Amino acid sequence: MRKELDEKLQAEFTWLKRPELQRKKSYEFVKGYSLYENYGFDEVADGWYELIRNLCMEITGIYKEAGQPVTMKLAQAKSKFGRLRWYYDLPGRELGIHAFDIMGGSGLRMYPKGEENSLENKLAECVKKYEAMSGCICEHCGADNAELCNELPVFRWVMTLCPSCKEEKIALYNRKMKEREHKKKEDFIE
Numbered sequence: 001m002r003k004e005l006d007e008k009l010q011a012e013f014t015w016l017k018r019p020e021l022q023r024k025k026s027y028e029f030v031k032g033y034s035l036y037e038n039y040g041f042d043e044v045a046d047g048w049y050e051l052i053r054n055l056c057m058e059i060t061g062i063y064k065e066a067g068q069p070v071t072m073k074l075a076q077a078k079s080k081f082g083r084l085r086w087y088y089d090l091p092g093r094e095l096g097i098h099a100f101d102i103m104g105g106s107g108l109r110m111y112p113k114g115e116e117n118s119l120e121n122k123l124a125e126c127v128k129k130y131e132a133m134s135g136c137i138c139e140h141c142g143a144d145n146a147e148l149c150n151e152l153p154v155f156r157w158v159m160t161l162c163p164s165c166k167e168e169k170i171a172l173y174n175r176k177m178k179e180r181e182h183k184k185k186e187d188f189i190e
């Protein structure tokens, strides 16, 4: 996600605010901090900005309704197999592992859980809902008519795109291939 969108989210939701990390190299992982604290929304595309903003508003609302300050700690936000993954911890309910992913399979996704109707369960339901919703939101433009794109060789990893962004991506791929082909010929002539 673009830096300014990431910063907008941190400014709007104080519980998303990340610490200033001292790094020697810009991409260095600083131990003792989560992936989110290290890399923010780097692994989420711009098209999901609104989706994430709505998710954060709903999370904030659930806490407000319970008369509590937000204690959710985001551990990592990313796109996995074309779906949003929102890995988080709650105080005293740290998960360590949030999911087991099996190539091509459904795997296992874990959420911090509590008693029936508890704050923990409401949060889990909310996150689940948005993770499922991401399946039709274009990662590129945010349109809500997206679908999974995984056709090789264009999509080397699964993406969720609307028909026009998909078309654009395929056109870009074809253009690149043509250029490469052209370059090969040129090299040969030389």
Ligand SMILES: [Zn+2]
Residues within 6 Å of the ligand: 138, 139, 140, 141, 142, 143, 161, 162, 163, 164, 165, 166
């Ligand atoms: Zn799109």
